[in-house]
Amino acid sequence: MSDRTNAESGVSMLELLLGVAFLLPLLLGAVQLTQTVGKTVDSNATSSQCMAQLQRAFQTTAEFAQSCKMSTLRMRAVASDVALGLASAVGEWIEPSDLVWRPGLRFLSASGLLSMNARLSTSQREIDFVLDPGEVDNDLDDDGDGMVDEGQIVLLHEGTRVAVLPNVEHCQFMLEGRVLQIRIGVARRGGDGGVERAVLQRSVFLRNN
Amino acid sequence: MHVRDGRRSIEPLEMDAVPTESRPQTPANERGAILLDLMMACGVALIVGGALVTTSVRQSAHRAVNHETTLANNAIADVFARLRGLPFADLPSLHGTGFDVPNHLGGPGGLTAQPGDPDGLPGEIQVAVYASGGSTVLYRVTVTVAWRGAAGNRRERVIGLIGERRS
Numbered sequence: 001m002s003d004r005t006n007a008e009s010g011v012s013m014l015e016l017l018l019g020v021a022f023l024l025p026l027l028l029g030a031v032q033l034t035q036t037v038g039k040t041v042d043s044n045a046t047s048s049q050c051m052a053q054l055q056r057a058f059q060t061t062a063e064f065a066q067s068c069k070m071s072t073l074r075m076r077a078v079a080s081d082v083a084l085g086l087a088s089a090v091g092e093w094i095e096p097s098d099l100v101w102r103p104g105l106r107f108l109s110a111s112g113l114l115s116m117n118a119r120l121s122t123s124q125r126e127i128d129f130v131l132d133p134g135e136v137d138n139d140l141d142d143d144g145d146g147m148v149d150e151g152q153i154v155l156l157h158e159g160t161r162v163a164v165l166p167n168v169e170h171c172q173f174m175l176e177g178r179v180l181q182i183r184i185g186v187a188r189r190g191g192d193g194g195v196e197r198a199v200l201q202r203s204v205f206l207r208n209n
Numbered sequence: 210m211h212v213r214d215g216r217r218s219i220e221p222l223e224m225d226a227v228p229t230e231s232r233p234q235t236p237a238n239e240r241g242a243i244l245l246d247l248m249m250a251c252g253v254a255l256i257v258g259g260a261l262v263t264t265s266v267r268q269s270a271h272r273a274v275n276h277e278t279t280l281a282n283n284a285i286a287d288v289f290a291r292l293r294g295l296p297f298a299d300l301p302s303l304h305g306t307g308f309d310v311p312n313h314l315g316g317p318g319g320l321t322a323q324p325g326d327p328d329g330l331p332g333e334i335q336v337a338v339y340a341s342g343g344s345t346v347l348y349r350v351t352v353t354v355a356w357r358g359a360a361g362n363r364r365e366r367v368i369g370l371i372g373e374r375r376s
Contacts, residue, residue: 015244018244018247019247022247022251023247023250026251026254029258030254030257030258033258033261033262034261036265037261037262037264037265040265040268040269041265041268044268044269044272047272047276048272048275048276051275051276051279051313055279176294177294178293178294179290179291179293179294183315185315197314198313198314199313199314199315200283200315201287201311201315202283202286202287202290203287203290203291203294204290205290205293205294
């Protein structure tokens with residue numbers, strides 16, 4: 001069947017070998033490049049999702065807290081409060097002193113039912129940080145998921161507790177006059193197994209007495 | 210096809226019945242065409258690879274710009290909330306004050322000031338009297354963050370009016 005000339009004999013194999021020798025590094029480079037680009041895209045996506053999650057967490061918490069009446073504001077006591085005799089136990093709801101980071105807020109809000117009337121109050125509201133099962137507040141990753149002391153932000157609204165924001169590593173509040181500082185840290189696991197973190201500390205001005 | 214005893218019989222086709230001469234022959238000047246193919250493939254691969262890298266770099270830059278803008282806006286919102294919490298009489302003294310922008314982990318140095326910035330801080334507060342009448346003064350507060358980032362020099366600015374709080 002074959003009717004090749006002498007000049008063409010074996011050329012195909014030589015060409016094939018040359019082609020393989022030439023294309024193999026090229027293909028390896030392409031694979032490596034694709035992997036690098038894939039990792040970059042994945043990392044970018046995780047980082048963006050982490051930032052978006054943080055913004056959402058802050059927005060939800062800040063909007064909920066901003067309408068609070070300062071006279072009704074209480075915070076969960078920390079160890080320094082107990083040491084100063086402001087509370088009998090850690091976690092007790094106390095009238096807050098300034099410049100101490102504390103977890104959890106309890107307050108009544110202006111209902112907003114009547115325009116410019118801040119006297120009407122809502123039912124009691126709370127913002128609390130609740131650790132996930134299997135996590136202990138010890139700055140360690142107890143459940144082995146890559147996140148440290150993670151939990152959820154839980155809101156008490158109209159008598160119902162709603163866990164609104166998962167994968168939160170910390171959520172703290174500090175009062176400074178009428179300015180409430182909120183510090184939230186979130187974490188998110190990426191496709192490559194790494195954990196992306198982001199922290200936002202921002203102030204909210206409390207208008208209502 | 211043959212006719213035998215008035216009956217037609219069909220003989221099977223022989224595959225090698227096609228004369229060799231009728232096959233297309235590779236002309237001598239097409240030898241080595243595979244090299245040209247390789248070069249073309251390389252060219253295409255380079256273009257695709259380049260496009261991939263460019264897309265990745267652009268996407269990273271886009272994300273970085275978004276990230277920087279978010280940091281800047283967060284810092285501006287924080288400054289405004291703090292300004293509202295300060296005694297009203299202290300506002301004019303803050304004119305020209307600079308401030309730092311926290312990074313995504315809450316630490317300092319989230320954004321780099323533009324070259325030539327006098328205080329080396331990316332943020333700046335400007336306070337000017339917007340309107341006044343009797344004992345009432347309304348300040349026009351401009352909070353600016355100007356930084357050098359992934360897309361060169363950028364700036365975010367928010368302008369607000371602050372009046373004295375009653376009661």
